[in-house]
Amino acid sequence: MKITEQEIRHVAELANLALAEDEIARMKHDLDEILTHIDKLNELDTSTVDAMTQVLYSAEETATLREDVEVAPLGSKAALENAPLAGHGYFKVPKVIER
């Protein structure tokens, strides 16, 4: 067994993901199977291997910097258009701080 039900609940908490009880049982089964397969990587000695953190990048480090030219931003109206709740130019969320 690679992962416990308690760990599943903890990870769901970290991921801000509400899972129903039947989903937790199913998730434990699925992740267990996947993590068992992933164990295969331990067959390889990677102590002298560098991590591949960048896929490809052959240009100068500064090449992606652009000229300091003004460009029109998206604007808050467009940015807010898909919000479930907005007002006064802001996204609205449930109250965070009680007075």
Place this chain on the structure above:
Amino acid sequence: MNLRQLSIQGIRADLLAKKYSARELAQEAIAFAQAENSKTNAYLTFSAERALEASASVDQKIAAGEDPGALAGVPIAVKDVILTRGLRTTCGSGLLASYIPPYDATAVQRIEQAGGVILGKTNCDEFAMGSSNENSAFGPVRNPVAPDRVPGGSSGGSAAVVAQGTAVLSLGSDTGGSIRQPASFCGVVGVTPTYGRVSRYGLTAFASSLDHIGPFSRSVPDAAALLQVIAGRDSMDATSAFAPVPDYASSLDGKVRGLKIGLPREYFENLESETGDLIHRAVDVLKKLGCEIREIRLPHTPYAIATYYIIATAEASSNLARYDGVRYTMRSDAAQTLSEMYRLTRGEGFGAECKRRIMLGTYVLSAGYYDAYYLKAQKVRTLIARDYAEAFEQVDAIAGPVSPFPAFRLGEKVDDPVAMYLSDIFTITGDLAGIPCMSVPCGETAAGLPVGLQIFTRHFDETTMFRVADAYQRAST
């Protein structure tokens, strides 16, 4: 006009000869696509108004004697993970069922600047996570070749529309095989360019170090022409490559004599017989054309799936964090507090596969596990990329299967996620290494199911990949 047989060059010739106008073509293509869609469920949204506007502007240019663009009048479909301004983009997710993007992806902008006509948005697995298109919140896509079977995934709709003839070209996205596998299942051409070749600006992020946009078409020259339009540096994507984009059309000269093509031993072990036979037959065609065939080794292939499902899910768990009920259309009605808003919105909005990957990705990145999983996978990714680099010291291209088997039946693999993951074995390595790779149709099984031949080349050498695929396609049809 027969929409199933149109090509970019054919449309251009017809438009210039005034056989029909771009507007007439767009009208007919939309009507045909709408009428046929119930057979496959491949389109999620049609963009008739936008198509008519784009085609009218092509007609105006032709009337004025101006160049109408490299894709003049060509009906094109776009996978629904690629943003289109003012046109609903769902990512195959119930969470984004009413999301209207405020901007166009760079690839979409470039298509329309080149005179391409966007007909609509295609169905896909939710957030491009899946290998069968069965993970869409809007129902699965049926394979146009065999309606009881899947079209492959995640770009199932984009492959299906090209196979069905309800678009001439389409855009898909590939993170672990999501262009090549559906292309092989539906019998069309599908291309995953070098990582960074095509800007990811406006592609909904799944796994940023693995995501690619690429073309689907019926012929290799059409795929090359579409890549020509969308490829090249874009200041809106810092990872887009500065490498110059060569003229792909000029490389489609059929000259493959003397090219060295490697067959990875690891890809031909345990290959289901019918698929294996068709791949061997395709390799024989390349041999007859004068290619030199050699066996090569890609020894870290057995570690690719594990590596991929750590890196892809880790990146996905961060990328999907943004769907939290604040900005993207959906918020749980049951949420009273901020924390409930996050947790319930995500719990109600995401489908099972997305949840599975968010959970795995969060787990492998969590305190105490980072080195054992994520860092380890990044190191093995180096070994996989090195396998290819060493192979390309001996050969100019690598050929093999796309998938171990042809299109499977709807529902056949949904209950076994690991078996579904394992079926991506031949496509995942190309994404991990970031090299260009494509699927070109290489015949059908006795049951009439298409099989695809996969071709890989060195970073930024799409030219050789297209040359081999085009020579093969000409010799085999």
